[in-house]
Amino acid sequence: MKRPEKPRPDDLLLDVKLLRFFDVLYSTRRLARAAEQLGQSAPTVSIWLTQLREALKDPLFVRTASGMLPTPRADALLPTVQEALRALRALSSEPRPFEPEHADRVFRICMTDGGMLTLLPHVLMRLRKLAPHVQVEVIKLGSDTAPLLESGEADLAIGLVPDLDAGFYQQALFDQVWVCLVNPEHPRVRNRLNTDDYSLEGHIDIVHGTGHRMLAAALERARVSRKVFVELPVYLGVPAIVSSSDLIATMPSRTGHTLARSFGLNLFACPVPVPPFTVKQYWHERFHHDAGHRWLRGLVQSLFLEHVAEHPDAGA
Incomplete structure (x- = not known):
């Protein structure tokens, strides 16, 4: 039985x-x-x-x-x-709203070193004003960005992150074109920079990330070869080298405008046709409805929309 x-x-x-x-x-x-x-x-x-x-x-x-x-x-x-x-x-109740003035959470943001120079100060300034107890941890944008966003080890990525798998959201922030930084006392490049000048002069190459690959591909398509005398992994040493030499540095426009203003360098449009690109913010769908996450994304979007409106000449 x-x-x-x-x-x-x-x-x-x-x-x-x-x-x-x-x-x-x-x-x-x-x-x-x-x-x-x-x-x-x-x-x-x-x-x-x-x-x-x-x-x-x-x-x-x-x-x-x-x-x-x-x-x-x-x-x-x-x-x-x-x-x-x-x-x-x-x-079954509604999630608690995010109150930035009282929040003490940590936001982790992935960005390039160029973003740390140009974007991060604006984000921090707004955060300090609206959410004084919030902390920010910055993580270098790289090949591990997607899994960091998926796992929650990073909240947001700001930059150019192509070829993301399904499950990610993205939102355009601003466009970037390409510019060249030149010493204002350069013996040969004074008021203009053409393709012949670009080919003949010495260069600094910032060998990192998607932007570098875009620039290299554009130079190859245009059949323009550069005489690279210095390779750098980040933008940190660029202003000092440009201001003390006759070398040219090619970079995205927001970084270029920031460094030119800060160090008194000349700025020219890149004479080689390099495709522009759009800087976006990226996040994973797991955190799409989180109140604090939504607040941070809204802050970033409004901040850079304001900046583009105020500085349209920066190309971002």
């Missing part, structure tokens, strides 16, 4: 409506009043009471002249029932 199967733990879980009924009956002590509050008929709540008694192996509520009074078992169960109802209500 086959033994009856033991009920699984989940099979013993009480229906939410029974928990609500228990809580209401405990407070009203009247079946009729509990039925009214719950919008149910008297026979229905009587059935519910029977179900509760069978499930919990106790009378739970006993009819007296003073109403349906709880048994000691019902008294002991009440805190658990109320806590369960609070937890269930929390599950």
Whole structure:
């Protein structure tokens, strides 16, 4: 003879409506009043009471002249029932809004070293004003950016991240063209920079990331070869080298405008036709509805829309 199967733990879980009924009956002590509050008929709540008694192996509520009074078992169960109802209500409630003035979370943003020079100061300035307790960790944009966004180790990436898999959102921030930085005391390049000058002069090459590959591909298509005398992994040393030599540095326009203004360098449009590109912010769909994440993305978007409107000549 086959033994009856033991009920699984989940099979013993009480229906939410029974928990609500228990809580209401405990407070009203009247079946009729509990039925009214719950919008149910008297026979229905009587059935519910029977179900509760069978499930919990106790009378739970006993009819007296003073109403349906709880048994000691019902008294002991009440805190658990109320806590369960609070937890269930929390599950279905609206998420708490993000309050930047009180928030103390850490935002982790991936960006290039050029972004750290040109974009990060603006982001930090706005964050310090609106969310003074928020911290920022900057992670170098690279081949691990997508998995960092997916895992939540990074909140946002700002830059150019091509070939993302499904599951990522992206939003355009501004366009970048290509410019050249030149020493204002350059002995040969004074008021203009043409393709012949570009081919004849010495260059600094910043050998990192998607931008470098775009520039190299454009030079190859145009059949322009550069005399590269210095290769750098980042933009950090570029201003000092340009201002003390006759070497030319080619870079995206926002970085170029920032360095030219800060170090008194001459700026020219790149004479080689390098395709422009759009700087975007990227995030994973796991965090698309997170209140703090949405606030950060909105801040970044509004910040750079304002900047482009105020400085249209920067090309970003």
